Amino acid sequence: MIRQIAILLFPNFSNLCLANAVEPLRAANTLSRKTLYQWHFLGLDTGPVLSSSGLPVTPAMTLSDLTHTDYLCVMPSYGHRDFTRAAHLRRLRAAAGRSGALVGLDTGSLVLAAAGLMDGYRATSHWDVLTEFEESYPEVTVVRDRFVIDRDRLSCGGATTTMELMLEVIAQHHGPMLSLDVGALFMHGERPGTGPHLPGVAGDRVVRAAAALMRRHLEQPLPIPEIARRLGLSQRGLEQRCHAAAGRAPQSLYTLIRMSEARRLVQDTALSVAEIAGRVGYADASAMTRSFRSAFGLSPRAMRAPAPMPR
Incomplete structure (x- = not known):
């Protein structure tokens, strides 16, 4: 549409x-x-x-x-x-x-x-x-x-x-992932890897802090209960705050942040898919590729392929 x-x-x-x-x-x-x-x-x-x-x-x-x-x-x-x-x-x-x-x-x-x-x-x-x-x-x-x-x-x-x-x-029409990447393109919010614009997150201090913890622990993701503990919340309390501010569960927010970094590495570096997977917390490159395709509709290799010239 x-x-x-x-x-x-x-x-x-x-x-x-x-x-x-x-x-x-x-x-x-x-x-x-x-x-x-x-x-x-x-x-x-x-x-x-x-x-x-x-x-x-x-x-x-x-x-x-x-x-x-x-x-x-x-x-x-x-x-x-x-x-x-x-x-x-x-x-x-x-x-x-x-x-x-x-x-x-x-x-x-x-x-x-x-x-x-x-x-x-x-x-x-x-x-x-x-x-x-x-x-x-x-x-x-x-x-x-x-x-x-x-x-x-x-x-x-x-x-x-x-x-x-x-x-x-854009987030309402096509999801927060595309909105996040558009914002990062204009250096809106924090620099890539430390927190570009996440629609709905900016208004909640606790969710911002949770997202910051997630960004600092990409290679070895923290369990959601541990993130909640570090913020002085119960896991249910963190889930309620994330749903209210961002319309998604903490684990979904974590995946969003990890896939955003994966996309940046795909587009801006020559790292292999396996290396990128390790940097965003996936021991298995195939599992990261599935998450990547679910988020963007393309595999990492397809995203790296040159766009076809318009006729």
Whole structure:
């Protein structure tokens, strides 16, 4: 399934916000070796739209031309109040009816709220405008968080959090392994081998500590009861925290971390499969290969093979 992403650009949009919205999608396509996402840019009118730093982007169509999209991302960034005129909001409401989900990037959630499209939803925005958001739109439950996903409404607080939101979207669509690898590609979070972005883990201190222990014990994995003991928890307590924060059992999280390191070694080194297996805690290279194929859909040797040239 290819998901369509439409990005509505307003004059003075943020280059950084735009890059952090699009580049994770591009990386997901590249790493998976198939088209998972397609995106195109919209404008309020025809012609180039200038960013806050003067970069021109020429949209493929106007907002009124949009026929269907899975996600409509609204990106006003600076000067968002200038885009809440009645004519703009009417067009936005019409486009919302042709969109699966609405995404407020940076101050985009305020523009969506002005159109009445966030009523009854939880949402966030840039921290500079959160008080204005709460006072101006009482029908919206304003959350002071980096990003919020509430059913078919998504929002985030700025350029950096746009990447975090996109990583979470990728995780929901294609699993945390691909999201982790996309984040590591942009050096998001800790460096590979010490802890790239793990969706859902960052919000729980105990689970972060468990993941750190797992990363430090790849060649000789610790038993889950031992990890729990070192953290001052029962095994059941650790399982509950992992399920709540990451939606998976501790052993599944451990496998995710080990396979992420295995993939890095496959792609970045010339080590044999047997050597890689030993470095991520597998005495049997065949067992590691089975786990690797389950995680990525390819064997280590197939992943190392050059991608076929497009025709």
